[in-house]
Amino acid sequence: MQLHGFEQRLPHQLSGGQKQRVAIARAIVNRPKVLLLDESLSALDHKLRQKMQNELKRIQRQLNITFIYVTHDQEEALTMSDRVLVINNGQPQQVGTPREIYESPVNLFVARFIGESNVFKARITERLEDFQYMAEIHGIEWKIFADHKFDIDDMVHVILRPEDLRVMYIEDAPQESGFLGQVIERNYTGKTLDSVIKLDNGHTLVASEFFNEDDPDFDYKINQKVWVNWVHGWEHVIKADELKK
Known part of the structure; x- marks a missing residue:
């Protein structure tokens, strides 16, 4: 837990980040089958947070414990997870690998919540082949690629990172x-x-x-x-x- 030399300190003598790391150690010492970590690294500075992210991933693989990791930090969600669940107002929006969530968001909420997104409103004007279309974006005709079918005059969002x-x-x-x-x-x-x-x-x-x-x-x-x-x-x-x- 990166706490060497702090063994003799009392709880009130530890910083918020040090207390968080003690709490993580106490949670995993009995090797539970499932462990819920709710904003478990939020009190750490950036460098220590990155170190502890890697350490938690190593511990998870070594002990084979299922971690349910709750965070509002989108980058941390992608870094820490094998699978990501994005929730909005209690409603699940998308479940997938970090790459699926980032590169193929199912709706605007996911696209805007995970990472930065540029969103264009567009209208399908022509169907080509192999999921290729012509679309009008701000008065300009663009050739776009999609992984599912659209009809002529369908309104779509074109998302670009x-x-x-x-x-x-x-x-x-x-x-x-x-x-x-x-x-x-x-x-x-x-x-x-x-x-x-x-x-x-x-x-x-x-x-x-x-x-x-x-x-x-x-x-x-x-x-x-x-x-x-x-x-x-x-x-x-x-x-x-x-x-x-």
């Missing part, structure tokens, strides 16, 4: 469909540049791009005009109903 978007300077934009906009915020995270872009049609997007080591000057300025597209085939398309009842 920030890392799915392609952002380019206006002068570098290829001759293909795309949206024009301007950068209204940019955040350097160390490994990515996260940009908030307001399109000329008023829609706001969030894009996350990894730094290119071959382009040390890669960056955007506030109010800089840019061109936005996405990697075709990476979009996830769902019917435009809000929640699973």
